[in-house]
Amino acid sequence: MSQGKIVLMACGSFSPPTYMHLRMFEIAKDYIHSLGLGTIIGGIVSPVHDAYGKKDLVAANHRISMLKLALRSSGWIKVSEWETQQAGWTRTKVSLQYHQDTINNNLTSNNDNPPSWLPDDMLNVNNIQPRDLNKLNERMNGNMEDKVTVKLLCGADLLESFATPGLWSEEDMEAIVGRHGLVVVSRAGCDPGKFIYESDMLYKYRRNVTLVTNYIANEVSSTVVRRLMRRGESAKYLTEDSVLAYIRQNCLYGAEPFVT
Ligand SMILES: Nc1ncnc2c1ncn2[C@@H]1O[C@H](COP(=O)(O)OP(=O)(O)OP(=O)(O)O)[C@@H](O)[C@H]1O
Ligand SMILES: O=C(O)c1ccc[n+]([C@@H]2O[C@H](COP(=O)([O-])O)[C@@H](O)[C@H]2O)c1
Numbered sequence: 001m002s003q004g005k006i007v008l009m010a011c012g013s014f015s016p017p018t019y020m021h022l023r024m025f026e027i028a029k030d031y032i033h034s035l036g037l038g039t040i041i042g043g044i045v046s047p048v049h050d051a052y053g054k055k056d057l058v059a060a061n062h063r064i065s066m067l068k069l070a071l072r073s074s075g076w077i078k079v080s081e082w083e084t085q086q087a088g089w090t091r092t093k094v095s096l097q098y099h100q101d102t103i104n105n106n107l108t109s110n111n112d113n114p115p116s117w118l119p120d121d122m123l124n125v126n127n128i129q130p131r132d133l134n135k136l137n138e139r140m141n142g143n144m145e146d147k148v149t150v151k152l153l154c155g156a157d158l159l160e161s162f163a164t165p166g167l168w169s170e171e172d173m174e175a176i177v178g179r180h181g182l183v184v185v186s187r188a189g190c191d192p193g194k195f196i197y198e199s200d201m202l203y204k205y206r207r208n209v210t211l212v213t214n215y216i217a218n219e220v221s222s223t224v225v226r227r228l229m230r231r232g233e234s235a236k237y238l239t240e241d242s243v244l245a246y247i248r249q250n251c252l253y254g255a256e257p258f259v260t
Helices: 019-034 060-070 092-107 130-140 156-163 170-180 192-198 200-204 222-230 241-249
Strands: 005-012 039-047 077-079 148-155 182-185 209-212
Touching (some): 005 092, 019 148, 019 182, 019 209, 039 060, 039 148, 060 077, 060 241, 092 148, 148 156, 156 192, 170 182, 170 200, 222 241
Parallel strands (some): 005 039, 148 182, 182 209
Protein backbone atom coordinates (compact mmCIF):
# COMPACT_ATOMS: atom_id res chain seq x y z
CA MET A 1 0.00 0.00 0.00
CA SER A 2 1.13 3.59 -0.58
CA GLN A 3 3.36 5.24 1.99
CA GLY A 4 1.91 8.62 1.10
CA LYS A 5 -0.51 10.97 2.76
CA ILE A 6 -3.21 9.32 4.80
CA VAL A 7 -6.40 10.55 6.42
CA LEU A 8 -7.85 8.14 8.99
CA MET A 9 -11.63 7.90 9.05
CA ALA A 10 -13.59 6.16 11.82
CA CYS A 11 -17.24 5.31 11.30
CA GLY A 12 -19.71 4.19 13.94
CA SER A 13 -22.51 5.20 16.24
CA PHE A 14 -20.53 7.22 18.81
CA SER A 15 -23.56 7.07 21.07
CA PRO A 16 -21.92 8.52 23.11
CA PRO A 17 -18.25 9.06 22.16
CA THR A 18 -15.84 7.55 24.70
CA TYR A 19 -12.21 8.36 25.21
CA MET A 20 -11.30 5.10 23.39
CA HIS A 21 -12.86 6.35 20.16
CA LEU A 22 -10.32 9.16 20.21
CA ARG A 23 -7.39 7.18 21.69
CA MET A 24 -7.77 4.90 18.67
CA PHE A 25 -6.65 7.76 16.40
CA GLU A 26 -3.61 8.61 18.52
CA ILE A 27 -2.46 4.99 18.83
CA ALA A 28 -2.84 4.43 15.08
CA LYS A 29 -1.07 7.66 14.16
CA ASP A 30 1.94 6.90 16.38
CA TYR A 31 2.22 3.36 15.03
CA ILE A 32 2.04 4.40 11.37
CA HIS A 33 4.57 7.19 11.83
CA SER A 34 6.97 5.10 13.89
CA LEU A 35 7.12 2.42 11.17
CA GLY A 36 7.23 4.93 8.31
CA LEU A 37 4.03 3.52 6.81
CA GLY A 38 2.81 6.93 5.67
CA THR A 39 2.05 10.44 6.88
CA ILE A 40 -1.18 11.01 8.73
CA ILE A 41 -2.43 14.44 7.74
CA GLY A 42 -5.81 14.32 9.44
CA GLY A 43 -8.52 12.32 11.13
CA ILE A 44 -12.25 12.24 10.46
CA VAL A 45 -14.99 10.87 12.70
CA SER A 46 -18.07 10.07 10.65
CA PRO A 47 -21.12 9.29 12.81
CA VAL A 48 -23.72 7.05 11.23
CA HIS A 49 -27.15 8.27 10.03
CA ASP A 50 -30.12 7.91 12.40
CA ALA A 51 -31.67 5.48 9.92
CA TYR A 52 -28.97 2.92 10.83
CA GLY A 53 -31.37 2.21 13.66
CA LYS A 54 -29.02 0.63 16.17
CA LYS A 55 -30.31 0.28 19.74
CA ASP A 56 -29.65 3.40 21.87
CA LEU A 57 -28.63 5.46 18.84
CA VAL A 58 -29.65 8.96 19.95
CA ALA A 59 -30.39 11.61 17.30
CA ALA A 60 -27.45 12.62 15.13
CA ASN A 61 -27.55 16.24 16.34
CA HIS A 62 -26.80 15.02 19.87
CA ARG A 63 -24.05 12.65 18.74
CA ILE A 64 -22.43 15.40 16.69
CA SER A 65 -22.60 17.86 19.59
CA MET A 66 -21.02 15.30 21.92
CA LEU A 67 -18.27 14.48 19.41
CA LYS A 68 -17.48 18.18 18.99
CA LEU A 69 -17.19 18.53 22.77
CA ALA A 70 -15.00 15.43 22.97
CA LEU A 71 -12.75 16.67 20.16
CA ARG A 72 -12.29 20.22 21.44
CA SER A 73 -8.74 19.49 22.52
CA SER A 74 -7.73 17.71 19.30
CA GLY A 75 -5.74 19.62 16.72
CA TRP A 76 -6.16 17.08 13.94
CA ILE A 77 -9.41 15.07 14.29
CA LYS A 78 -12.62 16.58 12.92
CA VAL A 79 -16.26 15.50 12.83
CA SER A 80 -17.87 15.01 9.44
CA GLU A 81 -21.64 15.53 9.46
CA TRP A 82 -21.94 14.36 5.85
CA GLU A 83 -23.32 10.85 6.53
CA THR A 84 -25.92 12.23 8.94
CA GLN A 85 -27.09 14.77 6.33
CA GLN A 86 -27.88 12.17 3.65
CA ALA A 87 -31.43 10.93 3.01
CA GLY A 88 -30.73 7.59 4.67
CA TRP A 89 -27.93 5.27 5.79
CA THR A 90 -24.78 5.46 3.65
CA ARG A 91 -22.63 2.39 3.21
CA THR A 92 -19.07 2.82 4.45
CA LYS A 93 -17.53 2.28 1.01
CA VAL A 94 -19.50 5.25 -0.34
CA SER A 95 -18.57 7.42 2.64
CA LEU A 96 -14.85 6.63 2.33
CA GLN A 97 -14.93 7.41 -1.38
CA TYR A 98 -16.86 10.66 -0.85
CA HIS A 99 -14.41 11.91 1.79
CA GLN A 100 -11.36 10.87 -0.25
CA ASP A 101 -12.65 12.50 -3.44
CA THR A 102 -13.57 15.72 -1.64
CA ILE A 103 -10.14 15.97 -0.03
CA ASN A 104 -8.32 15.36 -3.30
CA ASN A 105 -10.58 17.72 -5.26
CA ASN A 106 -9.96 20.37 -2.66
CA LEU A 107 -6.24 19.92 -3.15
CA THR A 108 -6.48 20.60 -6.84
CA SER A 109 -8.91 23.51 -6.79
CA ASN A 110 -9.12 26.89 -5.16
CA ASN A 111 -12.11 26.04 -3.06
CA ASP A 112 -13.34 29.07 -1.09
CA ASN A 113 -15.79 27.01 0.95
CA PRO A 114 -14.09 23.80 2.02
CA PRO A 115 -16.18 21.52 4.27
CA SER A 116 -15.56 21.99 7.99
CA TRP A 117 -14.39 18.38 8.39
CA LEU A 118 -11.45 18.89 6.06
CA PRO A 119 -8.12 18.21 7.80
CA ASP A 120 -6.24 21.41 8.61
CA ASP A 121 -3.42 20.57 6.17
CA MET A 122 -5.90 20.71 3.32
CA LEU A 123 -7.28 24.13 4.20
CA ASN A 124 -4.33 26.20 3.09
CA VAL A 125 -4.43 25.49 -0.63
CA ASN A 126 -4.82 29.21 -1.28
CA ASN A 127 -1.68 29.89 0.73
CA ILE A 128 0.33 27.30 -1.13
CA GLN A 129 4.08 28.00 -1.31
CA PRO A 130 5.62 28.66 -4.76
CA ARG A 131 7.88 25.61 -4.36
CA ASP A 132 4.73 23.44 -4.09
CA LEU A 133 3.09 24.89 -7.20
CA ASN A 134 4.81 22.46 -9.57
CA LYS A 135 3.54 19.54 -7.54
CA LEU A 136 0.04 20.97 -7.59
CA ASN A 137 0.17 21.50 -11.33
CA GLU A 138 1.38 17.94 -11.85
CA ARG A 139 -1.55 16.71 -9.83
CA MET A 140 -3.97 18.81 -11.85
CA ASN A 141 -2.51 17.22 -14.97
CA GLY A 142 -3.41 13.82 -13.70
CA ASN A 143 -0.29 12.89 -11.77
CA MET A 144 -1.93 11.81 -8.54
CA GLU A 145 1.12 10.33 -6.86
CA ASP A 146 0.63 12.79 -4.02
CA LYS A 147 -3.00 11.82 -3.64
CA VAL A 148 -4.45 11.43 -0.18
CA THR A 149 -5.78 8.00 0.79
CA VAL A 150 -8.64 7.87 3.26
CA LYS A 151 -8.28 4.67 5.29
CA LEU A 152 -10.88 3.11 7.52
CA LEU A 153 -9.80 3.21 11.17
CA CYS A 154 -11.67 0.71 13.29
CA GLY A 155 -11.55 -1.56 16.30
CA ALA A 156 -11.02 -5.29 15.71
CA ASP A 157 -14.71 -5.92 16.46
CA LEU A 158 -15.72 -3.87 13.43
CA LEU A 159 -13.33 -5.88 11.23
CA GLU A 160 -14.85 -9.10 12.59
CA SER A 161 -18.34 -7.78 11.75
CA PHE A 162 -17.28 -8.42 8.12
CA ALA A 163 -18.21 -12.03 8.83
CA THR A 164 -21.74 -11.25 10.03
CA PRO A 165 -24.00 -12.82 7.40
CA GLY A 166 -25.82 -10.25 5.26
CA LEU A 167 -24.27 -7.20 6.94
CA TRP A 168 -21.57 -6.09 4.47
CA SER A 169 -21.52 -6.78 0.75
CA GLU A 170 -18.57 -8.81 -0.58
CA GLU A 171 -17.92 -6.18 -3.23
CA ASP A 172 -17.87 -3.34 -0.68
CA MET A 173 -15.49 -5.16 1.65
CA GLU A 174 -13.08 -5.80 -1.21
CA ALA A 175 -13.29 -2.15 -2.34
CA ILE A 176 -12.71 -0.86 1.20
CA VAL A 177 -9.68 -3.06 1.82
CA GLY A 178 -8.32 -3.02 -1.73
CA ARG A 179 -8.77 0.66 -2.59
CA HIS A 180 -8.57 2.40 0.79
CA GLY A 181 -7.06 0.06 3.35
CA LEU A 182 -7.80 -0.66 6.99
CA VAL A 183 -6.12 0.36 10.20
CA VAL A 184 -7.36 -2.02 12.89
CA VAL A 185 -6.84 -1.42 16.61
CA SER A 186 -6.85 -4.50 18.85
CA ARG A 187 -9.82 -5.09 21.13
CA ALA A 188 -10.34 -7.67 23.88
CA GLY A 189 -11.99 -10.86 22.66
CA CYS A 190 -10.93 -10.34 19.03
CA ASP A 191 -8.11 -11.93 17.08
CA PRO A 192 -7.77 -9.82 13.91
CA GLY A 193 -4.61 -11.62 12.71
CA LYS A 194 -6.41 -14.96 12.71
CA PHE A 195 -9.51 -13.37 11.23
CA ILE A 196 -7.47 -12.05 8.29
CA TYR A 197 -5.71 -15.40 7.84
CA GLU A 198 -9.04 -17.21 7.66
CA SER A 199 -10.53 -14.89 5.00
CA ASP A 200 -9.25 -15.39 1.44
CA MET A 201 -10.16 -11.82 0.51
CA LEU A 202 -8.49 -10.21 3.56
CA TYR A 203 -5.45 -12.47 3.18
CA LYS A 204 -5.09 -11.39 -0.44
CA TYR A 205 -5.06 -7.73 0.60
CA ARG A 206 -3.21 -8.20 3.90
CA ARG A 207 -0.61 -5.60 2.91
CA ASN A 208 -3.41 -3.05 3.04
CA VAL A 209 -4.38 -3.91 6.59
CA THR A 210 -2.36 -2.35 9.40
CA LEU A 211 -2.86 -4.13 12.72
CA VAL A 212 -2.18 -1.90 15.69
CA THR A 213 -1.86 -3.37 19.18
CA ASN A 214 -3.33 -1.23 21.93
CA TYR A 215 -1.01 -2.18 24.79
CA ILE A 216 -3.06 -0.13 27.23
CA ALA A 217 -6.04 -2.35 26.59
CA ASN A 218 -9.38 -1.64 28.20
CA GLU A 219 -13.00 -2.31 27.52
CA VAL A 220 -14.34 1.22 27.60
CA SER A 221 -17.32 1.32 25.27
CA SER A 222 -20.40 3.43 24.60
CA THR A 223 -22.46 0.59 26.11
CA VAL A 224 -20.60 0.95 29.42
CA VAL A 225 -21.07 4.73 29.53
CA ARG A 226 -24.78 4.41 28.71
CA ARG A 227 -25.25 1.79 31.43
CA LEU A 228 -23.54 3.90 34.10
CA MET A 229 -25.51 7.01 33.14
CA ARG A 230 -28.80 5.11 33.17
CA ARG A 231 -28.02 3.79 36.66
CA GLY A 232 -27.00 7.21 37.97
CA GLU A 233 -23.46 5.97 38.53
CA SER A 234 -20.24 7.79 37.73
CA ALA A 235 -18.82 7.56 34.20
CA LYS A 236 -16.14 10.15 34.96
CA TYR A 237 -12.81 9.58 33.15
CA LEU A 238 -14.42 7.27 30.57
CA THR A 239 -15.21 10.27 28.38
CA GLU A 240 -14.91 14.07 28.62
CA ASP A 241 -16.71 15.76 31.52
CA SER A 242 -18.39 18.05 28.98
CA VAL A 243 -19.87 14.99 27.23
CA LEU A 244 -21.22 13.64 30.53
CA ALA A 245 -22.71 17.06 31.34
CA TYR A 246 -24.33 17.17 27.90
CA ILE A 247 -25.87 13.71 28.44
CA ARG A 248 -27.37 14.80 31.77
CA GLN A 249 -28.58 18.16 30.48
CA ASN A 250 -30.38 16.47 27.61
CA CYS A 251 -31.52 13.45 29.66
CA LEU A 252 -29.98 11.05 27.13
CA TYR A 253 -29.77 7.29 27.77
CA GLY A 254 -32.12 7.55 30.75
CA ALA A 255 -29.75 9.88 32.66
CA GLU A 256 -31.20 12.21 35.28
CA PRO A 257 -30.55 15.94 34.79
CA PHE A 258 -28.36 17.73 37.34
CA VAL A 259 -29.93 17.91 40.77
CA THR A 260 -29.59 21.51 41.98
N1 LIG B 1 -12.31 -0.10 23.54
C1 LIG B 1 -12.13 -0.07 22.21
N2 LIG B 1 -11.02 -0.58 21.65
C2 LIG B 1 -10.85 -0.56 20.30
N3 LIG B 1 -11.74 -0.03 19.41
C3 LIG B 1 -12.87 0.49 19.91
C4 LIG B 1 -13.13 0.51 21.32
N4 LIG B 1 -14.35 1.11 21.50
C5 LIG B 1 -14.82 1.42 20.27
N5 LIG B 1 -13.94 1.06 19.32
C6 LIG B 1 -14.10 1.25 17.86
O1 LIG B 1 -14.70 2.52 17.63
C7 LIG B 1 -15.48 2.49 16.43
C8 LIG B 1 -16.88 3.03 16.69
O2 LIG B 1 -17.54 2.08 17.44
P1 LIG B 1 -18.90 2.22 18.19
O3 LIG B 1 -19.53 3.55 18.02
O4 LIG B 1 -19.71 1.00 17.87
O5 LIG B 1 -18.34 2.14 19.72
P2 LIG B 1 -18.67 1.11 20.83
O6 LIG B 1 -18.11 1.74 22.09
O7 LIG B 1 -18.20 -0.25 20.48
O8 LIG B 1 -20.28 1.18 20.83
P3 LIG B 1 -21.40 0.23 21.49
O9 LIG B 1 -20.91 -0.09 22.88
O10 LIG B 1 -22.61 1.10 21.45
O11 LIG B 1 -21.49 -0.99 20.60
C9 LIG B 1 -15.48 1.02 15.97
O12 LIG B 1 -14.50 0.86 14.97
C10 LIG B 1 -15.07 0.26 17.23
O13 LIG B 1 -14.43 -0.95 16.92
O1 LIG C 1 -21.12 -0.39 4.53
C1 LIG C 1 -21.64 -1.40 5.02
O2 LIG C 1 -22.10 -2.33 4.36
C2 LIG C 1 -21.74 -1.48 6.54
C3 LIG C 1 -22.30 -2.57 7.17
C4 LIG C 1 -22.37 -2.56 8.55
C5 LIG C 1 -21.90 -1.50 9.29
N1 LIG C 1 -21.34 -0.44 8.63
C6 LIG C 1 -20.85 0.74 9.38
O3 LIG C 1 -20.14 0.30 10.51
C7 LIG C 1 -20.42 1.16 11.61
C8 LIG C 1 -20.95 0.25 12.70
O4 LIG C 1 -21.16 1.01 13.82
P1 LIG C 1 -21.46 0.32 15.20
O5 LIG C 1 -21.74 1.44 16.14
O6 LIG C 1 -22.63 -0.58 14.96
O7 LIG C 1 -20.21 -0.44 15.54
C9 LIG C 1 -21.42 2.20 11.11
O8 LIG C 1 -20.71 3.37 10.76
C10 LIG C 1 -22.02 1.57 9.86
O9 LIG C 1 -22.39 2.50 8.87
C11 LIG C 1 -21.26 -0.42 7.30
